[in-house]
Amino acid sequence: MKEINEIKKEIQKVIVGKNDIIDKILAAILAGGHVLLEDVPGVGKTTLALGFSKAMSLDYRRMQFTPDILPSDLTGYSLYNKKINDFEYKSGVAMTNLLLADEINRTSPKTQAALLEIMEENSVTVDGVTRKLPEPFIVIATQNPVGYVGTQKLPESQLDRFMIKLSMGYPDIENEIEVYMGKSYASLGKVDAVIRDVDLIKMRKEVDDVSMEQSIYRYIADIVSASRKNDYVQLGISPRGGIAMVKMAKAIAYMNDRNYVIPEDVVECMECVASHRIVLNSRAKANGILVDDVINNIKMSVNMPKGKEA
16 A cells, blocks of 8 residues: 555655564554654664654654653643632643654652553543543553663563553664664654644554454464463463464555455464463573574464465
């Protein structure tokens, strides 16, 4: 699709060598999901989120999650106004289209819980009054690898709210030279708006209308079931994870200008949907088994149906 290619082209003006990451994030946005980026500092996560907000004409806010951040910083709060002799609502950073939640594993569990409600309900509740967030609403969150100073592991319930989890990684040597020469990670003024928020809402409805054969629904169900039965897995993919795989597969098909899903679309999104939902047991740790090993085993063990040709 023309708009899809133009959005990717705009993001690539400031982020080079990460086309697959850009594709996956764009698919998650089209699928109506939230994105978790786990990586070391300084690889361009903030620039990437800003690039998407500019290319899609989305209102954007960023919050650095430190231990002293309060839930009210996200949700907003009521403040007494003498002029009107009443309490007045002051919005928090969540009242936006695209929220960059930076280093979410450095803040308190109470604030993380507030973010979880926002992501799940697309609304904030202050003093018993619930307010809907703007549409569309997207969270792109970052976290430092567990073990970094000041970090704490996110609970599985919150991880499950993210449609996908990705890692940008360091650029290869050639792309890193381009960074040093100022050819990427540069001024976001280079990024032009391609679509508006209303266009994104329309595109999301079109993604929902992408068709999927019964055999592919069964394929996804078999993948989810296999993750729960694996000998090295303590906690497998949840039903929410299966729904995320359906939505991501539809978005990938849509981005490839198809109105139907093929099995390869499911394979393409399997890792980023499953990696943060699978919890390994002690046997896996004792044998040096990684989550990627389990996902690869599932790919090989579950029979792929014969879908439509691309």
